Amino acid sequence: RARVISVANQKGGVGKTTTTVNLATALAAVGKRVLIMDLDPQGNASTGLGIERNNRGVGTYDVIFAEVKVEDAAVETTVPNLWVVTSSQDLSGAEIELVNAEQREYRLRMALAHSALNYDYVLIDCPPALGLLTLNALVASDAVMVPLQCEFYALEGLSHLIRTIERVKRAFNPGLDIHGVVLTMFDKRNNLSDMVAADVRGFFGEKVYDTVIPRNVKVSEAPSHGKPVLIYDMRCPGSQAYIHLASEVLKREKKR
Amino acid sequence: RARVISVANQKGGVGKTTTTVNLATALAAVGKRVLIMDLDPQGNASTGLGIERNNRGVGTYDVIFAEVKVEDAAVETTVPNLWVVTSSQDLSGAEIELVNAEQREYRLRMALAHSALNYDYVLIDCPPALGLLTLNALVASDAVMVPLQCEFYALEGLSHLIRTIERVKRAFNPGLDIHGVVLTMFDKRNNLSDMVAADVRGFFGEKVYDTVIPRNVKVSEAPSHGKPVLIYDMRCPGSQAYIHLASEVLKREKKR
Numbered sequence: 001r002a003r004v005i006s007v008a009n010q011k012g013g014v015g016k017t018t019t020t021v022n023l024a025t026a027l028a029a030v031g032k033r034v035l036i037m038d039l040d041p042q043g044n045a046s047t048g049l050g051i052e053r054n055n056r057g058v059g060t061y062d063v064i065f066a067e068v069k070v071e072d073a074a075v076e077t078t079v080p081n082l083w084v085v086t087s088s089q090d091l092s093g094a095e096i097e098l099v100n101a102e103q104r105e106y107r108l109r110m111a112l113a114h115s116a117l118n119y120d121y122v123l124i125d126c127p128p129a130l131g132l133l134t135l136n137a138l139v140a141s142d143a144v145m146v147p148l149q150c151e152f153y154a155l156e157g158l159s160h161l162i163r164t165i166e167r168v169k170r171a172f173n174p175g176l177d178i179h180g181v182v183l184t185m186f187d188k189r190n191n192l193s194d195m196v197a198a199d200v201r202g203f204f205g206e207k208v209y210d211t212v213i214p215r216n217v218k219v220s221e222a223p224s225h226g227k228p229v230l231i232y233d234m235r236c237p238g239s240q241a242y243i244h245l246a247s248e249v250l251k252r253e254k255k256r
Numbered sequence: 257r258a259r260v261i262s263v264a265n266q267k268g269g270v271g272k273t274t275t276t277v278n279l280a281t282a283l284a285a286v287g288k289r290v291l292i293m294d295l296d297p298q299g300n301a302s303t304g305l306g307i308e309r310n311n312r313g314v315g316t317y318d319v320i321f322a323e324v325k326v327e328d329a330a331v332e333t334t335v336p337n338l339w340v341v342t343s344s345q346d347l348s349g350a351e352i353e354l355v356n357a358e359q360r361e362y363r364l365r366m367a368l369a370h371s372a373l374n375y376d377y378v379l380i381d382c383p384p385a386l387g388l389l390t391l392n393a394l395v396a397s398d399a400v401m402v403p404l405q406c407e408f409y410a411l412e413g414l415s416h417l418i419r420t421i422e423r424v425k426r427a428f429n430p431g432l433d434i435h436g437v438v439l440t441m442f443d444k445r446n447n448l449s450d451m452v453a454a455d456v457r458g459f460f461g462e463k464v465y466d467t468v469i470p471r472n473v474k475v476s477e478a479p480s481h482g483k484p485v486l487i488y489d490m491r492c493p494g495s496q497a498y499i500h501l502a503s504e505v506l507k508r509e510k511k512r
């Protein structure tokens with residue numbers, strides 16, 4: 001049965017989408033069957049995988065609200081072993097629509113339970129908020145991966161995120177764990193990155209992956225070509241880091 | 257009477273808070289009386305102005321839900337002529353609470369209308385979403401400033417943001433204008449920045465400020481000292497850019 005992992009952090013621009021797309025690609029490259037659920041109304045993960053806006057049919061909105069099964073919404077990507085359920089603009093009204101919906105926190109969890117999840121991993125790319133969409137992702141997940149940009153403002157919101165995860169674990173999903181914290185956009189030329197990394201390792205210890213994702217311009221260029229950076233430029237430091245992250249994730253999964 | 261400007265973009269991490277805090281400081285430095293409303297539950301603007309989390313009393317939540325007047329919520333900062341209405345954690349439940357509230361889109365506008373806004377400018381720092389908090393800001397504003405990171409994903413969401421602003425203008429606030437688009441974190445070493453900047457100028461023409469904010473590590477270090485970068489390091493490229501932006505904003509204001 002598929003392991004479901006949410007990629008979440010309410011701080012904006014910390015590398016949630018970049019981590020989802022590139023970690024998924026690295027897992028697919030070693031033969032894992034992977035599905036990405038694009039739960040962000042911006043739809044960046046769908047774009048980063050080369051799926052044009054006008055090619056997006058049923059998506060995550062329909063899975064949550066119209067009981068469309070995941071297997072009927074998932075589309076292939078150019079990456080072998082990698083599928084995606086795309087996001088569309090109607091998802092931006094979902095936060096409001098969910099407030100008065102039945103079982104509002106469990107809709108995604110129920111949708112995944114009723115689908116034949118013929119995957120090894122399902123990665124959910126979350127929007128930059130702790131609203132009902134992210135809540136649905138956390139309730140539907142086995143674990144949460146937290147990308148953390150090595151910047152001061154990003155550090156600020158971490159304790160609020162952790163408290164929210166604990167609350168979801170107590171109230172809705174006792175099986176939810178923190179898979180790990182991945183440091184992103186690390187810039188070795190600037191002390192701030194070192195300072196933040198040291199703070200986070202002090203606070204989270206083992207939960208912080210050894211792999212640190214460096215700031216690397218190829219990573220930010222890849223989406224404009226509709227490709228994960230592993231396909232756009234396999235040898236660049238960004239790709240190599242995501243390949244290492246994937247092997248570290250798989251090692252942790254074995255130990256479970 | 258105060259000019260109210262929202263600083264908004266649903267894309268995360270594009271420099272909304274950094275622009276709000278530093279533009280406000282530059283305007284205050286030339287003698288304008290400025291108020292910042294921190295409408296982001298993360299509360300980064302309040303932190304960037306040195307207001308510790310445990311020093312935050314009534315804030316924007318109370319202005320929206322408990323009819324607290326702005327003048328009773330505004331606190332002084334270490335910057336002369338600059339005040340802030342802080343954000344607190346209860347704001348993170350506001351999106352959900354607003355859905356079934358009376359006059360849900362007009363609450364902030366009404367609160368500002370009933371307050372003695374003894375300021376030249378009110379800048380509203382918005383969260384990374386187009387939900388009811390950002391909607392309240394747009395309905396309450398005379399104009400919107402859009403920070404845009406010179407990255408591909410940031411470009412993607414622009415048309416959705418513009419359509420939302422037009423919808424708010426038609427349905428709730430006919431006086432709403434786009435004040436301008438400010439290019440942020442421009443990195444002259446990488447072509448992506450040039451490409452995005454050219455695209456945006458092609459699309460928005462005059463609306464794009466001449467001033468471009470460069471990527472500058474001092475800008476991201478300043479918040480860890482609880483200071484705007486203009487106070488932390490006046491002479492760095494980041495500070496100089498925000499000073500130029502302030503004079504460009506004032507020039508546009510004169511021409512209105």
Ligand SMILES: Nc1ncnc2c1ncn2[C@@H]1O[C@H](COP(=O)(O)OP(=O)(O)OP(=O)(O)O)[C@@H](O)[C@H]1O
Pocket residue numbers: 011012013014015016017018019040044126127128184185186213214215216217219220221223238266267268269384407408409410
């Ligand atoms: N390692 C990296 N090196 C350079 N640029 C990066 C790196 N990781 C991400 N970026 C760029 O930084 C920006 C923010 O990353 P991304 O969009 O993945 O963050 P996010 O957390 O998903 O944002 P949002 O909160 O809006 O969903 C993007 O333009 C992306 O291309």
Ligand SMILES: Nc1ncnc2c1ncn2[C@@H]1O[C@H](COP(=O)(O)OP(=O)(O)OP(=O)(O)O)[C@@H](O)[C@H]1O
Pocket residue numbers: 010011012013128151152153154267268269270271272273274275296300382383384440441442469470471472473475476477479494
């Ligand atoms: N010109 C700049 N040079 C270097 N770093 C910058 C610059 N502008 C902003 N930053 C840093 O980039 C990060 C994102 O900026 P900021 O938090 O202001 O964006 P935001 O749009 O307010 O994010 P959110 O969507 O989470 O509210 C912060 O860590 C900030 O310190």
Ligand SMILES: [Mg+2]
Pocket residue numbers: 016017018040044125126
């Ligand atoms: Mg994203």
Ligand SMILES: [Mg+2]
Pocket residue numbers: 272273274296300381382383
């Ligand atoms: Mg912000």
